[in-house]
Amino acid sequence: MYVAVKGGEKAILNSHRLIEDERRGDRGIPELSIAQIDEQLGLAVDRVMTEGSLYDRRLAALAIKQAQGDLIEAIFLLRAYRTTLPRFGASVPIDTGRMQVRRRISATYKDIPGGQVLGPTYDYTHRLLDFGLMDDEAERCQAVSAPAEVDAAMPRVTDLLGRDGLIEEETAEPDETPIADLTRDPLTFPAERPLRLQNLARGDEGFLLGLGYSTQRGYGRNHPFVGEIRLGEVAVEFVPEELGFPIELGEITVTECQMVNQFKGSKTKPAQFTRGYGLTFGHCERKAMSMALVDRALRCRELDEDATAPAQDEEFVMMHSDNVEASGFVQHLKLPHYVDFQAELVMVRSMRAAAGAKEAAE
Amino acid sequence: MSAATAPVATGGPETGYNFAYLDEQTKRMIRRTILKAVAIPGYQCPFGGREMPLPYGWGTGGIQVTASVLGADDTLKVIDQGADDTTNAVSIRRFFERTAGVATTERTEEATIIQTRHRIPEAPLREGQVLVYQVPIPEPLRWLEPRxxxxxxxxxxxxxxxxxxxxxxxxAHHGQIATAYDYPVKVNGRYVTAPSPIPKFDNPKMHMNPAIQLFGAGREKRIYAIPPYTRVESLDFEDHPFEVQRWDEVCALCGSSESYLDEVITDDRGGHMFVCSDTYYCAERQAARPAAAAPWSEAGGSAK
Incomplete structure (x- = not known):
């Protein structure tokens, strides 16, 4: 006799217990602390903060721990927390020109005012497994500090180009122009650049990496150069209404990428270089660069270029960049679809019966 | 949204969150959208959908709509595939038990709000009830025009x-309209609308329904509505009128020949049986009939 499946609630509770147990793993091995994740898996924390749109290293580390290192799940946890937070205002735009730079490179000029600062990077490491890391008791090498302080004056490379009019001017929106907020209002198209950049900033690194890569392979080619990548700390300032002047709330680490792209000119504009922009929390260079490539590709409308490639299609890019949305909808296929499947079964059977009857008649 | 203007939070059983999870400002925004949706039946109103603590695609739109219309004295029923005990229905019901502490029920006639995925209950709804649909893709034209x-x-x-x-x-190709669920309807003679992935069997129930039908799509950030007693026509042609699914069998548990049936595979030798997808409807009918063994199970194939 068939008995309808009951006990969903109990199964769910038991599943929660099981996953908690599996997360902890072998009790003989010390439990991972939030501080350890923050300190020793810092780049994972950076990614979760960036795509989770919340700058809080401890909470991001907690999310990573809770998600067993599944970063997209961790991003989801952080987002779901972020959306409940009250908003008391918007900060003054951060000034990356006044960044305390830890890393700054340009691929367009050999020497630049302020110099190139290699800083921490895996770029020139040989990807050989370091078996020394297997021993978690061993002494680790200490970084040597530079004999001279990094130059305080670090003009942006794109500003240097701008002096000769070789690169398009970037004018800030007037302060009174309201900037759309994609976490509060639904997306509408066509979308302006600030909204696109918001979307790209929280967009999935892998998705943007693939799209950025596709522009390099000819799907919306725009001849990019890394004008500059800089990593360091910037102050976040806020103007409380009752004071009327900015006060510093604290410091955040950001990675900024300014791409310089060729532009042959159009009927209304002479040939000049154009810009693509990427900015992330923490140290996420791959993401910042991909974002800059896609930002530039999405500016095709404004620059009178033909939009032929996926990376130039803002509806395609913006509707599919969010990994929390994408992950949810892809995985919802795990939910029961008995009713729809039954509807399909009935239809396929009737179509097969109709086809069979027709064949028999012929 | 300063603290001064925020209404006092009436704490649910889950401390630290507002009643029914969403803050009052967000609920107000959603209610405004619902009012607009009711005023323009079948029209998809964009709304500032929030990130919910449940994944997109798992009912976040329906949950936001329910959270916004839910009051402390409401009685909530949640179904998925017609059943109250499918895992996601259990999870959503539990979410509202935790965050709002409202009464829940499996009884269709007792519920003031029914959140559903993929079905409309078999029992007719009445005035004053709210049916909240979870919608994955609100745009009926999406498969014709992705933009x-x-x-x-x-x-x-x-x-x-x-x-x-x-x-x-x-x-022309198949001799019939090859859409078995999410079958497009025209609401109030104006907007072509997606009924959400309910089987077309349920489409006629939307027509002139005394209950309010609200549709929430969280990921796509759209809300639309069918007010009570509104015309809802399934698209068809004069020479190919709209038809719903029919079964040769009846429900093996309650004998109903009028409800939507799920096929249950009973063994690996082709044995199968049919049972009501609406579990509450089926249980009520089983309780009402005499205790004698069900003679209907013979009809369902090799079920024993």
Missing amino acids: ETESRKMHALAEYGAMHVRLYEDI
């Missing part, structure tokens, strides 16, 4: 020719 900018234009101009061509092509 939102274009499909919005098509709705604005009531340019639905492409949809009729598609249905016609189905008939």
Whole structure:
């Protein structure tokens, strides 16, 4: 006799217990602390903060721990927390020109005012497994500090180009122009650049990496150069209404990428270089660069270029960049679809019966 | 949204969150959208959908709508595939038990709000009830036109020719309209609307329904509505009128020949049986009939 499946609630509770147990793993091995994740898996924390749109290293580390290192799940946890937070205002735009730079490179000029600062990077490491890391008791090498302080004056490379009019001017929106907020209002198209950049900033690194890569392979080619990548700390300032002047709330680490792209000119504009922009929390260079490539590709409308490639299609890019949305909808296929499947079964059977009857008649 | 203007939070059983999870400002925004949706039946109203603590695609739109219309004295029923005990229905019901502490029920007639995925209950709804649908893709034209900018234009101009061509092509190729669920409807003679992935069997129940029907799509950030006693027609042709699914069998548990049936595979030798997808409807009918063994189980194939 068939008995309808009951006990969903109990199964769910038991599943929660099981996953908690599996997360902890072998009790003989010390439990991972939030501080350890923050300190020793810092780049994972950076990614979760960036795509989770919340700058809080401890909470991001907690999310990573809770998600067993599944970063997209961790991003989801952080987002779901972020959306409940009250908003008391918007900060003054951060000034990356006044960044305390830890890393700054340009691929367009050999020497630049302020110099190139290699800083921490895996770029020139040989990807050989370091078996020394297997021993978690061993002494680790200490970084040597530079004999001279990094130059305080670090003009942006794109500003240097701008002096000769070789690169398009970037004018800030007037302060009174309201900037759309994609976490509060639904997306509408066509979308302006600030909204696109918001979307790209929280967009999935892998998705943007693939799209950025596709522009390099000819799907919306725009001849990019890394004008500059800089990593360091910037102050976040806020103007409380009752004071009327900015006060510093604290410091955040950001990675900024300014791409310089060729532009042959159009009927209304002479040939000049154009810009693509990427900015992330923490140290996420791959993401910042991909974002800059896609930002530039999405500016095709404004620059009178033909939009032929996926990376130039803002509806395609913006509707599919969010990994929390994408992950949810892809995985919802795990939910029961008995009713729809039954509807399909009935239809396929009737179509097969109709086809069979027709064949028999012929 | 300063603290001064925020209404006092009435704490649910889950401390630290507002009643029914969403803050009052967000609920107000959603209620405004619902009012607009009710005023323009079948029209998809964009809204500032929030990130919910449940994944997108798992009912976040329906949950936000329910959270916004839910009051402390409401009685909530949650179904998925017609059943109250499917895992996601259990999870959503538990979410509202935790965050709002409202009474829940499996009894269709007792519920003031029914959140559903993929079904409309078999028992007729009454005035005052709210049926909240979870919607994955709110745009019925999406499979014809993937671009939102274009499909919005098509709705604005009531340019639905492409949809009729598609249905016609189905008939030309297959001799019938090959859409078994999420079958497009026209609401109040104006907007072509997605009924959400309910089987077309349920489409006629939407027509002139005394309950309010609200549709929430969280990921796509759209809300739409069918007010009570509104015309809802399933698209068809004069010579190919709209038809719903029929079964040769009856429910093996309650004997109903009028309800939507799920097929249950009973062994690996082709044995199968049919049972009601609406578990509450089925249980009520089983309780009402005499204790004698069900003679219907014979009809369902090799079920024992």
